[in-house]
Amino acid sequence: EPEVTQTPSxxxxxxxxxxxxxxxxxxxxxxxxxxxxxxxQKVEFLVSFYNNEISEKSEIFDDQFSVERPDGSNFTLxxxxxxxxxxxMYFCASTSTGAGVYSPLHFGNGTRLxxx
Amino acid sequence: GNSVTQMEGPVTLxxxxxxxxxxxxxxxxxxxxxxxVQYPGEGLQLLLKAxxxxxxxxxxxxxxxxxxxxxxxxxxxxxxxxxxxxVYFCALGGSQGxxxxxxxxxxxxKP
Numbered sequence: 607e608p609e610v611t612q613t614p615s616x617x618x619x620x621x622x623x624x625x626x627x628x629x630x631x632x633x634x635x636x637x638x639x640x641x642x643x644x645x646x647q648k649v650e651f652l653v654s655f656y657n658n659e660i661s662e663k664s665e666i667f668d669d670q671f672s673v674e675r676p677d678g679s680n681f682t683l684x685x686x687x688x689x690x691x692x693x694x695m696y697f698c699a700s701t702s703t704g705a706g707v708y709s710p711l712h713f714g715n716g717t718r719l720x721x722x
Numbered sequence: 723g724n725s726v727t728q729m730e731g732p733v734t735l736x737x738x739x740x741x742x743x744x745x746x747x748x749x750x751x752x753x754x755x756x757x758x759v760q761y762p763g764e765g766l767q768l769l770l771k772a773x774x775x776x777x778x779x780x781x782x783x784x785x786x787x788x789x790x791x792x793x794x795x796x797x798x799x800x801x802x803x804x805x806x807x808x809v810y811f812c813a814l815g816g817s818q819g820x821x822x823x824x825x826x827x828x829x830x831x832k833p
């Protein structure tokens with residue numbers, strides 16, 4: 607069964623550094639998402655992306671964050687200048703339609719980001 | 723705004739015990755409701771869903787009924803197995819596939 611893959615599985619970076627988290631969504635999917643989960647807290651929506659542009663974003667997704675689909679397969683999340691509070695598990699997801707009802711979100715295994 | 727509250731874990735049960743994980747929600751309108759499961763070292767997987775009031779979602783022996791009157795979507799299983807040990811997330815669906823998750827409940831099943 608096709609999977610969403612994320613790399614790396616664990617990223618350690620120093621505060622103030624830029625990080626790029628990478629995701630390869632399922633190939634025929636059109637809608638892409640990033641979520642994050644700070645340890646012990648809720649899984650939180652960050653951003654959704656369709657047709658090469660952001661379709662929705664949360665309050666968390668401020669100017670420090672950006673997303674890109676640089677080619678036909680990758681979907682990246684960039685954090686420009688990391689802060690300690692960015693430490694979390696970041697999940698990528700994709701779906702073939704925009705409605706989660708009929709086409710469930712398929713999640714990757716996550717990238718654990720640790721900012722020191 | 724929309725939100726999901728689920729029971730705090732961890733929950734520890736013996737094999738073949740009955741499982742209930744409570745989930746209540748606050749929402750405008752009638753969103754779809756979901757349970758996702760995360761097995762150790764893996765991503766989130768859809769376990770079951772319900773799209774309207776009184777719908778019952780079911781999968782792998784798990785069930786949950788969309789109760790509009792109590793704004794609840796409790797997860798149940800009659801007889802848990804060790805392989806059910808995982809973290810379970812209740813979620814409600816927004817537009818564009820935006821899911822609002824609960825905090826997750828860790829279930830440990832002992833043989």
